[in-house]
Amino acid sequence: MRLGARWAEDGPQAGYFPFYIALLVCISAAVNFAMALTNRADAGRDFVEREKLRLVAAVLVPAAIYVGAIGWTGIYVASAVFIAFFMRWLGKYAWWKVAAVSVGTMVAFFLIFEMWFKVPLPKGPLEELLGLG
Amino acid sequence: MDELQALAHGFAVALSFKNLALMLVGIVLGVIIGVLPGLGGANGVAILLPLTFSMAQSPGGTTSAIILLSCIYWGALFGGAITSILFNIPGEPWSVATTFDGYPLAQQGRAGNALTAAFTSSFVGALVAVIVITFLSPVVAKFALEFGPPEFFAVYLLTFCAFVGMSKEPPFKTLASMMLGFALAAVGTDPVTGALRLTFGTEKLLNGFDFLVAVIGLFGIGEILLTLEEGLEFKGARARINLRVVLDTWKELPRYWLTSLRASAVGCFMGIVPGGATPASFMSYGVARRFSPNGERFGTGQLEGVVAPETAAHAAGTSALLPMLTLGVPGSPTAAVLLGGLLIWGLQPGPLLFVEQKDFVWGLIASMYLGNIAGLVVVLTCVPAFAAILRIPFSVIAPVIVVICAIGSYTVHNSIFDVWMMVVFGVAGYAFKKLAYPLAPLVLAIVLGDRAEASFRQAMLVSQGDLTVFFENGLVGTMTGLALALLFWPLAAWALGRMRSR
Numbered sequence: 001m002r003l004g005a006r007w008a009e010d011g012p013q014a015g016y017f018p019f020y021i022a023l024l025v026c027i028s029a030a031v032n033f034a035m036a037l038t039n040r041a042d043a044g045r046d047f048v049e050r051e052k053l054r055l056v057a058a059v060l061v062p063a064a065i066y067v068g069a070i071g072w073t074g075i076y077v078a079s080a081v082f083i084a085f086f087m088r089w090l091g092k093y094a095w096w097k098v099a100a101v102s103v104g105t106m107v108a109f110f111l112i113f114e115m116w117f118k119v120p121l122p123k124g125p126l127e128e129l130l131g132l133g
Numbered sequence: 134m135d136e137l138q139a140l141a142h143g144f145a146v147a148l149s150f151k152n153l154a155l156m157l158v159g160i161v162l163g164v165i166i167g168v169l170p171g172l173g174g175a176n177g178v179a180i181l182l183p184l185t186f187s188m189a190q191s192p193g194g195t196t197s198a199i200i201l202l203s204c205i206y207w208g209a210l211f212g213g214a215i216t217s218i219l220f221n222i223p224g225e226p227w228s229v230a231t232t233f234d235g236y237p238l239a240q241q242g243r244a245g246n247a248l249t250a251a252f253t254s255s256f257v258g259a260l261v262a263v264i265v266i267t268f269l270s271p272v273v274a275k276f277a278l279e280f281g282p283p284e285f286f287a288v289y290l291l292t293f294c295a296f297v298g299m300s301k302e303p304p305f306k307t308l309a310s311m312m313l314g315f316a317l318a319a320v321g322t323d324p325v326t327g328a329l330r331l332t333f334g335t336e337k338l339l340n341g342f343d344f345l346v347a348v349i350g351l352f353g354i355g356e357i358l359l360t361l362e363e364g365l366e367f368k369g370a371r372a373r374i375n376l377r378v379v380l381d382t383w384k385e386l387p388r389y390w391l392t393s394l395r396a397s398a399v400g401c402f403m404g405i406v407p408g409g410a411t412p413a414s415f416m417s418y419g420v421a422r423r424f425s426p427n428g429e430r431f432g433t434g435q436l437e438g439v440v441a442p443e444t445a446a447h448a449a450g451t452s453a454l455l456p457m458l459t460l461g462v463p464g465s466p467t468a469a470v471l472l473g474g475l476l477i478w479g480l481q482p483g484p485l486l487f488v489e490q491k492d493f494v495w496g497l498i499a500s501m502y503l504g505n506i507a508g509l510v511v512v513l514t515c516v517p518a519f520a521a522i523l524r525i526p527f528s529v530i531a532p533v534i535v536v537i538c539a540i541g542s543y544t545v546h547n548s549i550f551d552v553w554m555m556v557v558f559g560v561a562g563y564a565f566k567k568l569a570y571p572l573a574p575l576v577l578a579i580v581l582g583d584r585a586e587a588s589f590r591q592a593m594l595v596s597q598g599d600l601t602v603f604f605e606n607g608l609v610g611t612m613t614g615l616a617l618a619l620l621f622w623p624l625a626a627w628a629l630g631r632m633r634s635r
Contacts, residue, residue: 025316028309052362059361060560063354063535067552075543079536083529091528105533109540119183119544 058090074123080106136268143495146196147503155201156500160508161515163208168216168519172534174209174450175466175576176352178202179345180541182474189478196496202474203454203497204504206467207259210450211512212519214251214443219244219520227446230414234431234438241434245378246385248516250436251443253386254393256509258444261397262404262451263501266458270487270498273459277484282591283605285460287612289585291619292462296574298619310570314578317342319586344579345473346542346551347558348466351572353538354559357531359566379513382436389440392421396441400448404464405455411573417445451501458494459484462581466573469580 062085069078083102087093093101113119146152166177185198213228218235231251238247280288293311297304320342396417403413421441422431431438453464454471461482463469475482480490487494512519542555565572604610 025309025312028305028312031305055361056358056563059358059531059535060556063559064556066535067539067549067556070539070543070552071549075540079539082536083532086528086532091526093528101529105536109536113184113540113544119186120547121540121543122549 062086070122075121076106076110076123079109136271139271139491139495140267140499142491143497143499144503146492146496147200147499152197152200152496152500153503155197156204156504156507157511159201159204160208160211160504160511163205163210164212164215164508164512164515164519165208165522166205167209167212168522169530169534172537173213173352173356174206175470176349176538176541177209178205178467178470178474179348179545180353180537181205182345182470182477183541183544185474186477195475195478195480195490196493198478199471199474199493199497200500200504202471203500204508206450206471207501207504207508208511209467210259210447211252211255211508213446214255215248215512215516215519216523218247218251218439220523227411227414227450228442229411230418230442230446231439233418233442234433234435237432237434238436238439243434245375246382246436247434247439249379249382249513250386250439252509252512253383254396254440254444255447256505257393258397258400258447259451259501259505262401262448263498263505265401265452266455266501267498270455270459270494273455274484274487277460278488280460280484282588282595283609284612286585286588286592287609287616288456288460288462289581289588291612291616292456292577292581293574293585294616294620296571296577298622302569302571304623306568306570307574310565310572311574311578314575315582317347317575318579318582342554342579343545343551344576345470345545346554347579348470348576349538349542350555350558351562351565351576352466353541354535354555355562355566355572357534358559358563360527361531385436386440389437392425392437392441393444395420395424396444397448400445401452403445404449404452411446413449414442414446418442451505454501457482458486458497461584463577466576469577473580 062082066078066082069081073081080102083105084098087098087101088095113121147156162181163174163177166172167174172180181202185201188201189195189198210227214231214235217228217231218239221232221236221239235247235251238244277284296311297307399417399420400413403416418431418438418441421437425431425437427435427437450465450467453468455464457463457468457472461472463472472482480486480493538555538559539552542551543549545551562572565575604613
């Protein structure tokens with residue numbers, strides 16, 4: 001309310017729209033909730049089954065760790081490890097295939113982004129070691 | 134015939150070697166994006182947008198950049214049909230309706246015919262829409278030059294109300310998703326007074342949320358999570374297209390001229406009024422089923438049932454660029470991303486574009502003709518190659534797509550915080566999809582929220598807080614009235630239904 005959610009002399013103040021938007025969100029949420037309660041067709045249907053949720057979490061958790069890792073290892077190393085982890089754990093590929101795909105993809109991305117389009121991406125210790133950072 | 138002269142000039146711009154090469158690259162990339170799960174027109178263009186920053190700085194570079202990005206869009210529109218027909222997995226939301234008849238055809242061993250019909254009718258739909266753009270957009274732009282803040286707000290209002298009135302999801306779900314988009318758009322600096330809003334005291338939210346990051350997360354990560362639920366394998370029909378199949382199908386297609394005419398009309402209408410390609414394809418499928426002489430056999434593998442949604446989806450997807458170019462109001466999420474690109478390159482979308490940036494506008498329109506011809510040739514000749522992409526196991530392709538999305542959202546502002554936001558938006562997108570909330574209104578609200586609010590408040594400043602300014606003259610009054618009518622349309626339809634059932 002500090003922003004002034006009212007209608008001033010010359011039209012709405014800064015907080016006017018956010019306030020009414022929030023109000024509309026609440027109203028439509030309430031209506032949708034009521035509709036979901038009265039709609040019997042969906043009753044007894046789970047949001048996700050346990051097995052499927054496991055699969056979804058299997059991507060989401062590593063993805064979150066991956067994003068956290070970008071900050072200190074740079075995007076290339078983190079991505080390579082992420083792809084390798086995925087292929088090994090979910091795909092059960094042989095190690096040489098895992099290494100070839102993960103490193104190969106990152107080298108290709110490096111060439112495309114840094115060399116061709118000149119877009120710098122976050123780099124970490126490894127790139128500095130190689131003298132690329 | 135000013136338009137034809139301008140168009141000829143546009144062809145001269147688009148027909149340079151560099152632009153033709155970019156067109157081809159764009160189409161191929163676009164089809165790949167359209168085939169891959171989790172990458173679609175909207176987020177594919179959003180991810181590649183930062184790559185054009187340096188390109189756009191050279192003279193004439195903005196035209197090349199928009200040609201590249203728009204061709205990715207055309208490619209994605211073509212690519213969606215491949216997965217729908219061969220794998221029964223719609224690669225894009227607008228090709229869901231194509232699965233109804235496309236997949237049965239593939240099961241009967243007529244995948245080649247279905248694909249040819251889909252690509253050809255896509256091309257026809259796009260062509261009709263481009264012709265509409267060529268002749269209608271200069272008129273609309275000229276008209277819109279006279280617009281003031283009240284008129285622009287009325288256009289925005291019409292856009293938002295059209296979503297509520299025309300989407301196939303329940304209106305309150307559309308409303309909720311749209312309002313969340315507005316709330317996200319309001320974060321950061323207030324466009325009129327510069328006051329800070331909804332930042333909760335953190336510096337990271339000072340600039341608000343970037344919709345490009347939202348698009349990448351909502352459509353990209355959300356889609357990956359959803360696809361994972363289906364399992365890790367894709368099973369599909371084999372595709373072989375040879376010249377004989379193509380010619381046979383082309384012989385059969387003229388029979389459905391009425392269907393494609395209707396579908397093009399539906400598509401152009403839904404594209405210009407921001408309904409977007411997805412509802413257009415469903416609507417066109419429904420219309421075709423009702424009016425076709427063998428409508429009751431739809432769903433069992435009728436070529437007509439492929440023609441109708443594909444024509445409409447392409448017509449809508451293409452004509453969504455008309456309001457984007459002339460009014461600065463995008464008709465679809467992908468058009469919104471292209472609009473974001475224009476802003477980043479330093480072009481102001483809207484009626485002035487047609488006066489100040491003739492090379493750009495007409496180069497783009499000419500490239501639409503050329504790009505769609507190139508697209509048709511590329512997809513007809515390379516279908517097996519594109520279908521092979523889907524045979525790459527998901528455990529390889531999924532992490533690569535996540536990495537691409539992460540790189541894409543990082544490059545928007547070079548900030549790792551954006552990558553986090555992408556993950557959050559991804560989870561939100563997954564939940565939205567599961568609960569059948571539409572995503573398009575949310576994205577458009579994030580894009581247009583600030584500008585709609587600014588034009589509303591400017592109008593209020595002019596009129597001293599008098600709301601009747603929105604009914605002041607015939608033009609703005611009609612638009613506001615139409616918007617309100619669309620907004621309350623679901624309510625009226627519900628009441629009518631009630632009365633009839635009594």
